[in-house]
Amino acid sequence: MSEALKILQKYWKHQEFRPLQSDIIDTVxxxxDTFALLPTGGGKSVCFQIPALLQPGICLVISPLIALMKDQxxxxxxRNIKAIALTGGIESNEMIDLLDNCQYGNYKFLYLSPERLQSDWILERIKSLPINLITIDEAHCVSQWGHDFRPAYLKIALLKEHFPTTPFLALTATATPRAQKDIINELGLKNPQIFQKSFARKNIAYMVFQTEDKLYRIxxxxxxxxxSSIIYVRNRKSCxxxxxxLNALGxxxxxxxxxxxxxxxxxxxxxxxxxxxxxxxxxxxxxMGIDKADVKTVIHIQLPENLENYYQEAxxxxxxxxxxxxxLLTNPSDIIQAENQFLNVLADKTFLNSIYKKLCTYLQIxxxxxxxxQFPFNLNHFCTKYNFPVLKTYNAFQFLDRQGVIALSQEFSEKISLQFIISSKEVIRYTSLNPNDEEIILTILRTYPGICEMQTAFNVVLIAKKSHHxxxxxxxxxxxxxxxxxxxFTAKGNDAILTFNEIREDERTISKVIKYLENQNKLKKEQFTSVIKYVQNEQECKSKTILSYFGEIVSEDCGICSYCITQKSKKSNSLTLSAEIISHLxxxxxxxxELQVKTNGNSNEVIFAIQTLLENEQIIIKSNNKYSLK
Structure with a gap:
């Protein structure tokens, strides 16, 4: 038994590897250098976790998804395997301690976002670590033609200079052929071994249904x-x-x-x-990180933004x-609604410039x-003040966040985060000099004893009630x-913390990232066109359409999707209609x-049945344009 298989059985309790996992591990x-495209459920994490455990040193894992890093x-x-993630919100002192642990504490995995590599001191510390493997998760983010492109990923190639003999492993679940080539080039992978599992999921029946009453169809x-089922919707209210x-329906x-x-x-x-x-x-x-094996049905009740996301969720x-x-349940109005949500809210250069300047004015930079x-930031207040459309503005900020111009962290807290930053003696001195404020401050100190030592969740309503204000x-x-x-403190009503990662330079700041915006907008339009094709094309197997999008060409229909089921039904109807035509002839x-009247059939179906009978030489057409048995 191989050492890799022993590790799999010891820590993951699986008796054998999934397809391609063992080959990828051996190559690493x-x-x-290795590029692996393993669709959803393919077991990507094992491909880097096992080789990292089999070698001395630590595996560096670069991922854009904080939730997934924390989960892994x-x-x-x-499993008693030592791993650390350098996620957002960690103070520099704590980060130094964590990196010390990586160097001296026998840790096997260090997870961080690509943006962390932009900090010179972090990069210097990483250079001193005994790195045995560099894994780039969600590698489609490297490519400008990937659906979640982040320029910070382009910096990863610099690690090649510092770790020339350390293998790179690029992993993704969704990448078109154009994105695959881009990933390999941008990461500087040297003669990489390429592994690609088929995107075909032969047990999944892809269904597209036109319906006016979606709830009834659900x-x-x-x-x-x-x-077990999942229903994907577009917004929180719909959830x-x-x-x-559904609960009301039993x-x-x-x-x-x-x-x-x-x-x-x-x-x-x-x-x-x-x-x-x-x-x-x-x-x-x-x-993210959900692996429930027995999900029978995944239903989308609105159009997805792209086939990459749809394929992963389905x-x-x-x-x-x-x-x-x-x-996928759809009706004619869905396309207009989706265009409004996905395309009409794309920011152009003029809008991005305007947003950025107003943001600097708003925050007095x-x-x-x-x-x-760092600034507490309320998106709705900002949009109201400058009369900006909320969704378009949010997308613009998301773009600036991905480009590393700003960092936008969601808070969604209804309580203030508060700390006294002067000594308790000085607080008492202040109250003696400001008797009008004394009652409120003393109420706060009595209610939150540790508020001078740490940031504390603060309830305005409670203090108002206690202090009679x-x-x-x-x-x-x-x-x-x-x-x-x-x-x-962070005031109530702020839904995010906004950090500026660059100095304000107005047009110069925006001009540096505008080519990425233009490419992103072009890509989003192409992706949405592919979604429309998937929904509206009634001449092709649904599984074939998805596979073709990801560059995989197959000759046979899947036999179980909505298109294939319809074709089977048509053939069945055609056989019945053909028998009826022969009976009349x-x-x-x-x-x-006359045959259409006699059979009471649809004109297209009757013509199709007649053509089939002619091709099979069961009937002939006379000079008077009438049909008879051969």
């Missing part, structure tokens, strides 16, 4: 397939609405979206994972290899300043104390119009 252990680190730690599907409607349903607290997410997730809820209604925030069905269904400054008086005092540098010679 031989020190070769937690899973490794559960009800039919869930009754026919009462096993709760659809889940409530289904056990829960929901999941990015705005839930961690406790609510865990609770709802467990209900579904433990089969206490048949259905989980979710936004695309759901699914692929969460049928991981136990049993027959499963990926259903002078030209040439702003780098590393209004909420506005409490908030006004906090702003006053902040201005006097007595407290540090036994009595008389008839033309096509």
């Amino acid at each position: 252990l031989n020190g070769q 680190v937690a899973n490794l730690n559960k 009800e039919q599907i869930l009754k026919k397939n009462p096993e 709760t609405t659809i889940s409530t409607q 289904f056990k349903s829960t929901y999941y979206h990015g705005g839930l607290s961690p406790k609510e997410k865990d609770k709802n997730m467990n209900l579904w994972m433990q089969d206490k809820a048949q259905v989980i209604v979710a936004t695309n925030a759901f699914g 692929g969460r069905a049928g991981r136990n290899e049993n027959k499963a269904f990926a259903v 002078a030209y040439g300043e702003g780098i590393n400054e 209004s909420e506005s008086q409490i908030t006004a005092l906090l702003h006053k104390l902040k201005e006097k540098e007595i407290v540090a 036994k009595q008389n010679e008839l033309n096509s119009r």
Whole structure:
């Protein structure tokens, strides 16, 4: 038995590798650069975790997904494998300690985002680590033609200079042929071994149904397939609405979206994972690191933004290899709605320039300043102040975030985070000099004993009630104390923390990233066109359409998708119609119009049946344009 298989059995309790996993591991252990495209459920993490465990040193894992990094680190730690993630919000001192642990503490995995490599001191520390493998997860982000391109990924190739003999392993679940070539070039992979598992999921029936009443169709599907299901929706409100409607119809349903607290997410997730809820209604925030093998049905009730995301989300069905269904429900108005959501909200250069300048004005950042400054930020307030459309503005900020111009961290907290940053003695001295503020401050100190030592979740309503003051008086005092540098706090109503990663240079800042914006907009339009083709094309197997998009050409139809089922039905109808035509022609010679009347059939179906009978030489056409038996 190979050492790799022993590790798999010891830590993961699997008896054998999935297709390509063993080959990828062997190639990495031989020190070769490797590119692996393993669709959803293909077991990508094992491909770098096992070779890293088989060698001395530490594996560097570069990933853009904080949730996935945390999930993988937690899973490794559960298996008593030492792993660390340098995620956002970690102070520099703590980061130094973590990197020290990597160097001296026998850690096997260091996870970090590509943006971390832009910090020179972090890069210097990494150079001193005994790196045995560099893994680039979600490698499609390297490519300008990948669906989540991030320029910070382009810096990864610099690691080749510092680790010339260390193998690179690029992993992705979705990359078109154009993106694959781009990834290999941008990472500087040297004669890489390329592994690509087929995108075909032979047990998944891809279904597209036109329907005006989507809820009724969902009800039919869930009754026919009462096993575990996921319903993907576009926004948070739809999560709760659809889940409530399904519960009213007698289904056990829960929901999941990015705005839930961690406790609510865990609770709802467990209900579904433990089969206490048949259905989980979710936004695309759901699914990262989720591996529930027995999902029978995945339903999308709105058009996806691209086939990459759709394939990944649909692929969460049928991981136990049993027959499963990926259903897309649509109606004519969906295309217009999706265009409004995905295309009409794309920022151009003029809009991006305007947004950036107004942001600097809003936050009072002078030209040439702003780098590393943090600000509480309310998107709705900003958009209202400058009359900007919210979704388009949000997309613009997301773009600037991915380019590393700013960092936007979601908070979604209804409580203020507060800390007194002067000594407790100085706080008491301040109250003696400002008796009007004394009652509120003393109430805060009594309610939150540790507020002078650490950031503390602060409830305005509670302090207002205890101190017999209004909420506005409490908030006004906090702003006053902040201005006097007595407290540090994030005010209620701010839905994000915004950090400037570069100095303000207006047009120069935007011009550096504009080519990426133009490429991104072009790509998004092409991707959406592919979604429309998938939905509207009634002349091709749905599985074939998806495989073709990812550069995989197959000759045979899948036989189980909505197109194939329709074709089987047509053939069945055609056989019945052909038998009826032969029966009528036994009595008389008839033309096509007369045959249509006699059979009461659809004109296209009748013509198709006549052509089939002619090709099979069962009937002939006379000079009078009438048909008779041969």
